[in-house]
Amino acid sequence: MTSAGTIEDAKGPAELRLALRQMLGEDIVLSETEEMLRFCRDWHGDVTSGTVAVIRPRSTQQVAAAVKACRELGLSIVPQGGNTGLVLGAIPDAPERQVVLSLSRMNRIRKIDPADFSAVVESGCILSELKDAIAKMGMFFPLALGAQGSCQIGGNVSTNAGGVNVLRYGMTRELVLGLEVVLPDGSILEGLSTLRKDNRGIDLKQLFIGAEGTLGIITAVSVKLTPYPDHVATALLGLASLEDAIKLYRRARRDCCDLMSAFEFMPPLAFTLAQEAMPDLPIPISAEYPAYVLMEISGSGLIDIDDLMQRFLEGVMEEGLVLDGTIAASQTQARNLWLIREGMNEGQAKRGTHMRTDISVPLSQLASFVEEAEKAVSEALPGAVSVSYGHVGDGNVHLNVLPPAGSTPEERIQLIYRAKTVVNEVLDRYTGSISAEHGIGRLKRPDFDARLPASRRKLLTALKHAVDPEMIMNPGCQLRF
Numbered sequence: 001m002t003s004a005g006t007i008e009d010a011k012g013p014a015e016l017r018l019a020l021r022q023m024l025g026e027d028i029v030l031s032e033t034e035e036m037l038r039f040c041r042d043w044h045g046d047v048t049s050g051t052v053a054v055i056r057p058r059s060t061q062q063v064a065a066a067v068k069a070c071r072e073l074g075l076s077i078v079p080q081g082g083n084t085g086l087v088l089g090a091i092p093d094a095p096e097r098q099v100v101l102s103l104s105r106m107n108r109i110r111k112i113d114p115a116d117f118s119a120v121v122e123s124g125c126i127l128s129e130l131k132d133a134i135a136k137m138g139m140f141f142p143l144a145l146g147a148q149g150s151c152q153i154g155g156n157v158s159t160n161a162g163g164v165n166v167l168r169y170g171m172t173r174e175l176v177l178g179l180e181v182v183l184p185d186g187s188i189l190e191g192l193s194t195l196r197k198d199n200r201g202i203d204l205k206q207l208f209i210g211a212e213g214t215l216g217i218i219t220a221v222s223v224k225l226t227p228y229p230d231h232v233a234t235a236l237l238g239l240a241s242l243e244d245a246i247k248l249y250r251r252a253r254r255d256c257c258d259l260m261s262a263f264e265f266m267p268p269l270a271f272t273l274a275q276e277a278m279p280d281l282p283i284p285i286s287a288e289y290p291a292y293v294l295m296e297i298s299g300s301g302l303i304d305i306d307d308l309m310q311r312f313l314e315g316v317m318e319e320g321l322v323l324d325g326t327i328a329a330s331q332t333q334a335r336n337l338w339l340i341r342e343g344m345n346e347g348q349a350k351r352g353t354h355m356r357t358d359i360s361v362p363l364s365q366l367a368s369f370v371e372e373a374e375k376a377v378s379e380a381l382p383g384a385v386s387v388s389y390g391h392v393g394d395g396n397v398h399l400n401v402l403p404p405a406g407s408t409p410e411e412r413i414q415l416i417y418r419a420k421t422v423v424n425e426v427l428d429r430y431t432g433s434i435s436a437e438h439g440i441g442r443l444k445r446p447d448f449d450a451r452l453p454a455s456r457r458k459l460l461t462a463l464k465h466a467v468d469p470e471m472i473m474n475p476g477c478q479l480r481f
């Protein structure tokens with residue numbers, strides 16, 4: 001079929017879909033509306049959109065063909081990984097002109113190389129499956145987040161995901177060695193190097209990390225591995241305040257030889273929320289303390305991690321910095337402690353639509369920021385409940401606000417808008433970030449846009465025009481150009 005003929009014939013979404021099926025193959029392009037809707041709903045189920053078509057390629061060449069076909073038909077492309085992003089980056093906002101390109105069928109592990117401490121994988125590989133396959137070879141891929149059973153490595157790279165191990169291993173950017181990307185003109189940028197050091201000019205892969213699909217489609221990734229940490233000690237600790245939690249973090253980094261791999265902060269409400277999601281979940285510590293820390297140290301080889309954790313906690317408890325604590329005695333107990341942290345997300349979702357943030361400020365200002373922002377919320381919105389928790393070691397807090405029980409959908413929308421304004425006002429005084437790890441997507445575009453310095457906007461616009469002059473890659477995500 002010629003491109004001119006296709007455009008002429010294809011007037012509405014149904015005709016465009018038919019044209020795509022003819023150009024790419026029926027197996028690649030979904031046609032049933034019900035099936036397509038699954039790809040158009042966000043993780044929380046708050047937003048459902050539509051799309052011209054859902055394209056599901058099986059190879060890099062098929063992705064390239066799909067990009068070329070969409071260009072011919074005047075369609076733009078929303079790449080989608082596991083669709084666990086929390087900022088509406090992976091679902092269309094112009095259903096009549098956008099297709100979803102799902103990477104889920106591109107899920108092969110091309111190579112795991114323990115000798116080189118590297119792996120090469122297709123972007124649709126689910127994170128937990130990748131981690132498991134790597135672990136079977138005695139190696140470790142440290143990226144770890146609550147959505148790892150569904151999110152994909154391509155989505156992780158595109159959002160530069162963070163997670164619970166950032167304080168030791170860095171954000172996803174620091175774990176990526178190379179990328180293969182289909183560019184907006186349908187050409188393939190081949191860059192699946194596994195070199196650790198390579199200073200041959202500008203590092204182009206960095207353009208696509210955190211770009212949320214606005215510059216191209218990542219089809220494969222080469223990543224760094226480390227030896228599997230077979231010794232892990234996990235503890236849940238009760239403290240007097242978030243400020244004390246930050247003091248404890250600094251102490252732990254020094255005293256635990258920088259072997260700490262996670263340090264998560266939670267309020268006492270975390271237990272109630274987790275049990276609302278998982279009623280049988282055991283809570284092995286009293287809920288009487290104002291602040292809780294879930295801490296993990298880990299290592300491979302000759303170090304005695306259990307002894308290190310034991311001695312560290314004895315010291316800080318003697319000093320009164322930690323008021324109470326429990327160390328997991330088995331993998332099951334450790335898993336249950338992590339389920340409290342993960343379950344509190346689900347518990348919040350069960351309480352209905354609420355305001356979610358993903359904020360970072362310098363570590364030294366985190367406690368005063370949280371105190372000030374929570375106070376501002378309670379003054380402006382009596383009855384609303386602030387829930388602050390997160391990756392404290394990275395200065396990253398999710399300060400969420402739950403509307404009072406029984407609020408109507410309209411009241412919730414108003415409260416969310418008001419709470420966001422109140423929290424962002426405090427955040428701006430602290431010159432923090434509105435997106436520490438989740439990205440911008442479509443949800444945070446107005447807030448990002450409003451705070452974008454002119455010099456950065458100019459460069460971002462020039463970059464977008466250079467790489468994607470026809471603006472076909474994920475329009476509406478991050479910025480409108």
Ligand SMILES: Cc1cc2nc3c(=O)[nH]c(=O)nc-3n(C[C@H](O)[C@H](O)[C@H](O)COP(=O)(O)OP(=O)(O)OC[C@H]3O[C@@H](n4cnc5c(N)ncnc54)[C@H](O)[C@@H]3O)c2cc1C
Nearest residue numbers: 081082083084085089146147152154155156162163213218
């Ligand atoms: C319960 C829960 C816990 C979470 N915890 C964390 C956390 O601790 N840390 C954190 O950082 N995030 C967290 N997230 C958010 C989310 O899991 C991450 O942003 C994740 O990296 C998204 O991956 P995904 O495959 O689901 O991407 P998607 O949601 O499908 O897409 C995200 C963005 O990337 C683009 N994209 C996806 N795949 C590609 C590709 N192959 N090429 C180009 N662009 C692409 C999409 O267009 C979209 O803009 C959490 C989410 C949930 C639901």
